[in-house]
Amino acid sequence: MPLSVEEGAERYLRHVALELGLSANSRSAYRRDLVAYGAWLAERGVPDLTRVTPETLSEYVADLASPHGTPDGEIRPPLAAASITRRLSTVRGMHRFLFEEGLLDAHAGSGVRTPKRAQRLPKALPLADIEALLQAVGGDDPVGLRDRALLELLYASGARVSEVTALDVDDLLAAPGTADAVEDPDTALGSGGFVQVTGKGSKQRIVPYGSYAGRALAAYLVRARPAMAARGAGTPALFVGPRGARLSRQSAWLVIKAAAERAELSQEVSPHTLRHSFATHLLAGGADVRTVQELLGHASVTTTQIYTQVTADTLREHYLLAHPRAK
The missing domain is CATH 1.10.443.10 (Intergrase catalytic core)
Structure with missing residues (x-):
């Protein structure tokens, strides 16, 4: 049965608000991540969450990590590894919740790895x-x-x-x-x-x-x-x-x-x-x-x-x- 991103996101956001007790700021950040994810799926012609596969999510991560053009002709720089990790965590959390609720047949994010964060070297004084x-x-x-x-x-x-x-x-x-x-x-x-x-x-x-x-x-x-x-x-x-x-x-x-x-x-x-x-x-x-x-x-x-x-x-x-x- 098809499940739109909007419906899946609303169910997940209610879950994190009521059962996990996340703050309003955290819920707003989750919503922004899921709206961006839904827009990305729509651009790629993925009609609903039942069609999302691990390959889809891997492509999503790769796209976030790559620069590409925007509709207004500008080049969007790649997201930092920390930002990609946060977005993927939100998306995987939604997929896991919907799978556990029986609304999805598989958890598409279970095998998708987050990118490694760049290692910052300590700044020592001379x-x-x-x-x-x-x-x-x-x-x-x-x-x-x-x-x-x-x-x-x-x-x-x-x-x-x-x-x-x-x-x-x-x-x-x-x-x-x-x-x-x-x-x-x-x-x-x-x-x-x-x-x-x-x-x-x-x-x-x-x-x-x-x-x-x-x-x-x-x-x-x-x-x-x-x-x-x-x-x-x-x-x-x-x-x-x-x-x-x-x-x-x-x-x-x-x-x-x-x-x-x-x-x-x-x-x-x-x-x-x-x-x-x-x-x-x-x-x-x-x-x-x-x-x-x-x-x-x-x-x-x-x-x-x-x-x-x-x-x-x-x-x-x-x-x-x-x-x-x-x-």
Whole structure:
């Protein structure tokens, strides 16, 4: 029995509204996707949804991913992979629902694959920009000492900003053979140490940091944090605000943004920029991918290997500049 796109779409939209509880904005987006899909079927002479096959949907995806002319003579660029994925998800959802309701004999979208999204490489800062960023924070006042320690630890550890703001003082561990980091931070942290980070899924990992971060942490813990924490309710948080409460993730982001502006960096800098820079600089310096995986807290080495593409570009650039027969 024939089933028009309009009728199938209305049934599906009622389903997502009543049974799935989608918002009005989501339902509007679904409707736009289905109207565009219906128009595409009409252009290809497909009269109703019972005539749609997996090949039809594969052709639909290919058409969305290809530039083509419009009736007014312009060239429509291909849709981005994310947009194609969203449209196909809506269309497949409708076909699946209508099949499960017994209104279609087959689910045409069951074997149609979504296009792979383009992999975006992380944007790491050059070492000179990192230096400028870190030099842009600091000072002898409590907030300046805290901000310098915060940025030094973010870059030294590669930890996520949420992981660093969640640290307690007791999460700082002294390097072997030194004094206790909490009891005597000025002595213990100066040459570097370790920090116990709690990542995604409450998984803990131990990450080292060097002397630059160690000295900044020691200065903050000795000369700034005691007075700042005394204004609050005795939080164990490592990084605190002027009123003694744990520093928020949003406040840490503002510290980084302000430092980037003072350093006059051309590239946009986010908390994740320091994490990307940490990983890229380690690999460029010869660190093993699996070591970097452990330091970042990635569950799979595949996630970490995206950084090897960045360093490969650097290697190629150096090769082209240095090898006598490279060009």
